[in-house]
Amino acid sequence: MSELVLRAEKLDAADELAPLRSRFVLDDVVYLDGNSLGALPANVPGRVEDVVRRQWGELRIRSWDESGWWTAPERIGDRIAPLVGAAPGQIVVGDSTSVNVFKALVAAVRMAGEERDEILVDATTFPTDGYIAESAARLTGRRLRALDPAEVPSALGDRTAAVLLNHVDYRGGRLHDLPALTAAIHAAGALAVWDLCHSAGALPVGLDEHGVDLAVGCTYKYLNGGPGSPAYLYVRRDLQGRFDSPLPGWNSHAEPFGMSPSYAPAPGALRGRVGTPDILSMLALEAALDVWDDVSVSSVRAKSLALTDFFLECVTAYTEPGRVVCVTPEPHGERGSQIALRCPDAGEVMKRLIARGVVGDFRHPDILRFGFTPLYVSFADAERAARVLGEVLG
Amino acid sequence: MSELVLRAEKLDAADELAPLRSRFVLDDVVYLDGNSLGALPANVPGRVEDVVRRQWGELRIRSWDESGWWTAPERIGDRIAPLVGAAPGQIVVGDSTSVNVFKALVAAVRMAGEERDEILVDATTFPTDGYIAESAARLTGRRLRALDPAEVPSALGDRTAAVLLNHVDYRGGRLHDLPALTAAIHAAGALAVWDLCHSAGALPVGLDEHGVDLAVGCTYKYLNGGPGSPAYLYVRRDLQGRFDSPLPGWNSHAEPFGMSPSYAPAPGALRGRVGTPDILSMLALEAALDVWDDVSVSSVRAKSLALTDFFLECVTAYTEPGRVVCVTPEPHGERGSQIALRCPDAGEVMKRLIARGVVGDFRHPDILRFGFTPLYVSFADAERAARVLGEVLG
Known part of the structure; x- marks a missing residue:
C-alpha cells in the first residue's frame, strides 16, 4: 500500500x-462536483415528503400560515446568515442568483446616486453576472467596465457607482481578497456587491465584519439545497432603508395582503422579496441547512x-x-x-x-x-x- | 332532502x-380555494420522491442531462401550451409571475420602439402587476397610466407602447374580453401583454388565435403545480427574434456552456429563461400537468x-x-x-x-x-x- x-x-x-x-x-x-450540485442530505427526502403530502396535500392553503410558508424566505435567510458572517435580518432567500444580481446591482447603483455613472464587473466572473450587469447598466443609464479583479483598485474613482465581484472564481478557483477590495471600493465612495456562489459554505466570508454592502449567492453548491434551489440576497442592515428594488413584487410590500394599488416597501430584508416563493425547493433547502447546526x-x-x-x-x-x-x-x-x-x-x-x-x-x-x-x-x-x-x- | x-x-x-x-x-x-392554491394531484408525491431520492440523490449532477433537468423549462412550457391555446415552442417555465411580468413588459416596450413612451396597466389588477409595471416604466423611461380595462380602448394612441391586462380579475372574477382588447391594442400599434393567472386551466385563452404578443401566468392555481410553483412566459413565435430580455441570464444564452463573456441570446422561447431552474418545484409541476392529458x-x-x-x-x-x-x-x-x-x-x-x-x-x-x-x-x-x-x- x-x-x-x-x-x-x-x-x-x-x-x-x-x-x-x-x-x-x-x-x-x-x-468532487459538490461545487456544482451538492449531494443529497439524508434528512431532505422525508422533509420534502411531509411538505408535499401533509402541508400541501392536507393543509393546503392553510400552510401559508400554519406551516410557515409565508415567512420561509427570511427564516431560511437567517439560517444562511451565520455561514456567511451576517447577523440575522439581512438575508432573504428566493429567485435565482441571476435575478438577485440584478436586484443587488440596480439597487446599489441607485444608492450611489446619479453622479456616479460607472459599474465595474469582474471580467473573469461566471458569465451570467456580466450579462446581468450589462442589463443593469443599460437600464440605469450607466457605463459598464469589465476588468480583472486585480485591476479594480486602480480603476476606482469618483465615477464608480458599484463593483460586482465573485468571491471565488468559478473556473480557476481563485479566492479574491474580499476585505481589501471592499475597503478599496468604499474608499472610492462606491458600493461593493459580492457573489458568494463558490465561497458560501466552503470558507468564512465575514459579510458584516468587512462591511460588504450587498451580496448574492446560490444554495445548491456547498449549501446542498438541491438542483436549482433558490438563491439569496444580503442587504446590509443600514442600507436596507435605501434599498430601492427594480423588482418590487407584492411579496416585498409593507402590507402584502392590503392589496394596495400603490407600492410601499416592507422594512428590512423583506424588501428583497419579489413574488410567491417556490415552497418545495425552499423547504428542501431549509432541511439541507440542518446539516450545519453543529458545524x-x-x-x-x-x-x-x-x-x-x-x-x-x-x-x-x-x-x-x-x-x-x-x-x-x-x-x-x-x-x-x-x-x-x-x-x-x-x-x-x-x-x-x-x-x-x-x-x-x-x-x-x-x-x-x-x-x-x-x-x-x-x-x-x-x-x-x-x-x-x-x-x-x- | x-x-x-x-x-x-x-x-x-x-x-x-x-x-x-x-x-x-x-x-x-x-x-373552493383552488384559485389560490390548487389541490395536490395524486401522482405528484411519488414523482417528487423520485426526483429527490434517485435523480438528485443517486444520479446527482448527471441528472442535468440524463433526467432532463436542463430542458425542463421549455418541455414543461410545451405541456402548458395547449391549455392556453399556444402552439409548441413559445412558452418557458421559470421564475415567479412578478419576474415574468417584468421580462414581458420591458421586452414589449423595447419592441414598440423609442417613440412610444406610455405603458397602460389595468388599475384593478393584482397589485404586483402594477408595481412591476411601474418599475418597468421607470427603468425604460416610459410613463405609466393605470386605468380600468374598459377605458383602455379610448386611452390607446400613438404613444402607447404596451398594455398589461389581467384576463380574469383576481378579486371580483370579471373575465375581460381578450380578443377585442388585443385587437384594439394592435390597431393602435401597441403590444398586448396578458396575465393569465386566473384564467389558465379554467377557460380557453386562445393566445395564438387572438394574436396575443406576450403573456405570463402562474401555475399553482388551476394548474395545481404546488405552492409557489414556477410561472411561465409566452412570447409569440414571430416576436421571439426581437425579444430583448432585461434579465439575460446564462440560461438564455445561445451557448450556455460556452461560458462566453459576451451575451448572445438563444433562439426561440429559451430566450425567456434566466438562471438555473428550480428543479424540485418544476418537476412537481410537470407531474401535476399529467392530470390534463385527456381533458x-x-x-x-x-x-x-x-x-x-x-x-x-x-x-x-x-x-x-x-x-x-x-x-x-x-x-x-x-x-x-x-x-x-x-x-x-x-x-x-x-x-x-x-x-x-x-x-x-x-x-x-x-x-x-x-x-x-x-x-x-x-x-x-x-x-x-x-x-x-x-x-x-x-
Missing part, C-alpha cells in the same frame, strides 16, 4: 468532520485547505510532470475549495474519470474542475481521485 | 369530468360555468336577500371561474365557513371569494358551500 494511501487513512482518522459524511446520501463514487465554517475551511493540499500532493505524485497544470493558486489565502487543472484533452479525460467513478466536471475549453466539499469528501477520496486521474492520463 | 340537493346529485351523475376528482388528494372539505379546456369551461351558475342559484335560495351581493358578472362571457360575494363582515364570515369545512378566501376589505376548479369540485360541493354560507350568515 502506498505511503499516500496510509497518509489518507491517518488524515481521515484524525478528521473531526468525518462523521458528517453520514448526513448525506452517498455511494462509492468519489463526488463551524472555520473547521470546514481548515479541512478544505488540507484536502486540496493533499490532492495536489497526490496529483504531483501520480501524474507525469507537465501533463496537467494547476491553475488554482497555491497560497491558501488565494484558494477557494476547488482545484482546477489544465490539460489539453480535459473533456475526454473527465469522461474517463467519471466512467471510473471519479466525478468532477469539465469547463470549456481545457479545465478539469474538482470541488472539495469538506462535509462529505474524505482524504481517501482525494487520494483515489488523484490516483485514478494518473491512471486515466496514462 | 331539498330540491337543490337532488339537483346537485343529478348534475354530478351527468358530469363527465366527475371521475377526475380521484386524480387529486382530497378529503371531505369543500375546497379538454372547453369541457372544463362548460362545467365551470354550470358550477358557478348553480352556486349562485343556491346562494340565492339559502341566503336572506341583500345579505351578500355578488360582484362577479352574471353574463357567462364576463365571468371567470370564481364567485366573489360582498358582505360587510366577510373576514369573520370566512373564518366561520372554514371552521365548518368550506374553504374559500377573504379579500380585503369585504369580499368572500370562492374558486371553482372543475377538475375536482362537484355540484354537491357547490350546494353544500352555499347551504353552509346561508347558515353561517344566519
